[in-house]
Amino acid sequence: MKISRLITRLTRSTRLRAVPFALGALVSLGAQAAPAQVTMTLQPTQPGAVVNPDIFGQFSEFIGSGIYGGIWVGAKSDIPNTDGFRTDVVQALRALDVPNVRWPGGCYADRYDWRDGVGPRAKRPVTENSNWGGTNNDNAFGSMEFLTFAQLIGAKPFMAVNVGSEPPSNMVHWLEYLTSTSKSAWAQQRRADGREQPWKIPYLGIGNELWGCGGNMTPDYAADVYRRYRAFVQVGGDQHMQMIAPGANGSDYHWTDVMMKKAVKYMDGISLHYYTIPRNGDDMMSATDFDQATWIDTLSKALFMDTLIEKHSAIMDKYDPTKRVALDVDEWGTWFKATPGSNPAFLQQQNTLRDAMVAALTLNIFVDHADRVRMANIAQMVNVLQAMILTDNNKMVLTPTYYVFKMFKPYQGAKVLPLEVKSPDYSVGKVSVPAVQATAVLGKDGYTYIALANLDPTHGADISVRLPQGAFHEISGTILTAPDMSSKNTFDAPDQVKPKTFTGAHMTGQTMAIHMPSKAFVMLRLD
Numbered sequence: 001m002k003i004s005r006l007i008t009r010l011t012r013s014t015r016l017r018a019v020p021f022a023l024g025a026l027v028s029l030g031a032q033a034a035p036a037q038v039t040m041t042l043q044p045t046q047p048g049a050v051v052n053p054d055i056f057g058q059f060s061e062f063i064g065s066g067i068y069g070g071i072w073v074g075a076k077s078d079i080p081n082t083d084g085f086r087t088d089v090v091q092a093l094r095a096l097d098v099p100n101v102r103w104p105g106g107c108y109a110d111r112y113d114w115r116d117g118v119g120p121r122a123k124r125p126v127t128e129n130s131n132w133g134g135t136n137n138d139n140a141f142g143s144m145e146f147l148t149f150a151q152l153i154g155a156k157p158f159m160a161v162n163v164g165s166e167p168p169s170n171m172v173h174w175l176e177y178l179t180s181t182s183k184s185a186w187a188q189q190r191r192a193d194g195r196e197q198p199w200k201i202p203y204l205g206i207g208n209e210l211w212g213c214g215g216n217m218t219p220d221y222a223a224d225v226y227r228r229y230r231a232f233v234q235v236g237g238d239q240h241m242q243m244i245a246p247g248a249n250g251s252d253y254h255w256t257d258v259m260m261k262k263a264v265k266y267m268d269g270i271s272l273h274y275y276t277i278p279r280n281g282d283d284m285m286s287a288t289d290f291d292q293a294t295w296i297d298t299l300s301k302a303l304f305m306d307t308l309i310e311k312h313s314a315i316m317d318k319y320d321p322t323k324r325v326a327l328d329v330d331e332w333g334t335w336f337k338a339t340p341g342s343n344p345a346f347l348q349q350q351n352t353l354r355d356a357m358v359a360a361l362t363l364n365i366f367v368d369h370a371d372r373v374r375m376a377n378i379a380q381m382v383n384v385l386q387a388m389i390l391t392d393n394n395k396m397v398l399t400p401t402y403y404v405f406k407m408f409k410p411y412q413g414a415k416v417l418p419l420e421v422k423s424p425d426y427s428v429g430k431v432s433v434p435a436v437q438a439t440a441v442l443g444k445d446g447y448t449y450i451a452l453a454n455l456d457p458t459h460g461a462d463i464s465v466r467l468p469q470g471a472f473h474e475i476s477g478t479i480l481t482a483p484d485m486s487s488k489n490t491f492d493a494p495d496q497v498k499p500k501t502f503t504g505a506h507m508t509g510q511t512m513a514i515h516m517p518s519k520a521f522v523m524l525r526l527d
C-alpha cells in the first residue's frame with residue numbers, strides 16, 4: 001500500500017469511504033494477515049437524512065425477455081398468470097416492496113409511441129424494436145398494462161416520455177390520456193380502455209440519455225429542449241408529478257452544470273446513469289467466469305459511484321444549495337458480456353455473488369448520500385443486465401441481487417446514523433478498495449440496522465464497533481455469502497446464494513464484535 005495514497009484518502013471525506021487507521025497497523029497488513037481488523041464508531045442517537053425508499057427502485061424496458069416472457073405472458077399462457085402477468089414474478093416482486101418502477105426505457109423511451117400500446121390489444125400495431133435487436137413488439141404491454149403491473153407489485157410508476165423522436169404534443173396527449181379528469185377524446189379513450197379514474201404518476205422522466213440514444217444532443221441544446229417539453233406538461237386533477245430532467249452519462253460533469261444552470265427551476269430531479277462495466281481492452285467480460293483481479297476491478301468501479309455522486313452533487317449545490325432538486329440515479333448496475341448463446345442485443349446475463357456485492361456497495365453509497373440521492377433504479381428488473389429475477393419459460397429464479405434488495409428492506413424510510421469506519425484496504429495488484437464498507441440507519445420500526453460488506457474474497461474481517469454504554473441488548477442478523485466469488489442461482493440449483501441467519505456478532509459492554517466471513521454482505525438488527 002502506498003503511503004501517498006493513504007494520505008490522500010485521509011484528507012477526503014470520511015463518509016462511508018473507510019478511513020485508514022494507524023500506519024503501524026497498515027504496515028503489518030502488507031503481509032496479508034487474516035482477518036482484516038476493522039473498527040467502527042456508531043452514534044445511534046444522531047439520526048440524519050431520511051433514506052428515501054425510492055432509492056430501491058427498479059427499471060423495466062422492452063429488451064429481450066425483460067417484459068415479454070419475464071413479466072407479461074398474456075392471459076392465455078400456460079404459465080400461471082394474473083390477467084397476463086406472471087404470478088411468480090409478481091409475487092417475488094411484491095415481497096421486495098419495490099418502491100417505484102421506471103418504464104418504457106431507456107433508449108426505447110425515445111422511440112416509443114405510446115399510442116401503439118393503448119386500445120384493444122388485438123388492434124394494436126406490431127412495431128419494430130430497433131433499439132434492441134429489431135424484434136417485433138406487438139404492444140400487448142402498453143400503458144394500461146404497465147400501470148396495472150405497477151399496482152400489482154405495489155410500486156409507484158415512473159414513466160419516461162419520448163423527447164428524442166416525438167414532438168411535445170405526443171407527450172401532452174399521453175399525459176391527457178393518463179391523468180385527465182376532463183371529457184377530452186384522450187381521457188375518454190382511457191375510460192373506454194377500462195380506467196375511469198385518472199392514474200397517479202408521481203414521476204415523469206423527460207427523455208432518456210439525450211446525450212446519446214435520446215438524440216445525440218449537446219448539453220446546451222438538451223437543456224433548451226427540456227425547458228420546452230417541461231412547459232407543456234399538463235397534469236390532470238390535483239396530483240403533483242415530479243419532473244426529472246435528463247442527466248449525465250457517468251462523469252460528464254459539464255452536462256450537469258449546464259442542465260442545472262439553464263433549467264434548475266423547472267425540475268424536481270436530474271438523472272444520472274452509471275454502469276459498472278469491467279473490460280478487457282474493448283471487450284466486455286464474462287458475467288460468471290472471472291478471477292480475483294476482475295472481481296476487485298468490478299468492485300472498485302462500483303465504488304466509483306461515490307465519487308460521481310460527490311462531484312455531481314457539488315455542482316448541483318452551486319445552483320441548488322438547499323438540495324431541493326434530487327439526484328436520481330435512474331440507471332445503474334453491472335453490464336457484462338451477454339450469456340453465451342443468447343442474442344447480445346437482449347442484454348441477458350447471469351448474476352453472481354459479485355453482483356450482490358455491487359448491489360450492496362451501491363445501495364450503501366446511495367444511503368450515504370441520502371440528502372441528495374432520493375431515487376435510483378437498478379437496470380433492470382427481469383432478465384436484463386443486473387436482473388433481480390431470471391425466467392425461462394415457466395421457470396423462475398431469484399438472483400443474489402434480489403436478496404440484497406430484500407435484506408435492505410428495513411432501510412426504506414429509515415434515518416441515516418453517523419458511522420465512522422476504519423478499514424484496511426483489500427488490494428490486488430495496483431487496485432485497492434476498503435476491505436469493509438458499511439452504513440447504519442435508525443429504521444422506521446425503531447430498530448437500528450447496520451449494512452456491512454466485506455469485499456475481500458479470501459479474508460474474513462474482525463470488526464469492533466464502539467457504541468454508547470447500554471445502547472443495545474440484542475443483535476440479530478442475516479448474511480449473504482457463498483463458497484465462490486462466482487456462485488450463482490440457477491433454475492436447477494436456485495438456492496446457492498441465499499440469505500441465512502448470521503450469528504457472528506456479539507455485544508460486550510460498549511463494544512460489538514462482528515466476525516464477517518470473506519466476500520459477504522451482512523445486515524444486522526440491533527435492539
Ligand code: AHR
Nearest residue numbers: 105106107108208209379
Ligand atoms: O439499460 C439498458 C440501456 O442502457 C438503456 O436503454 C439506456 O438508457 C442505457 O444506455
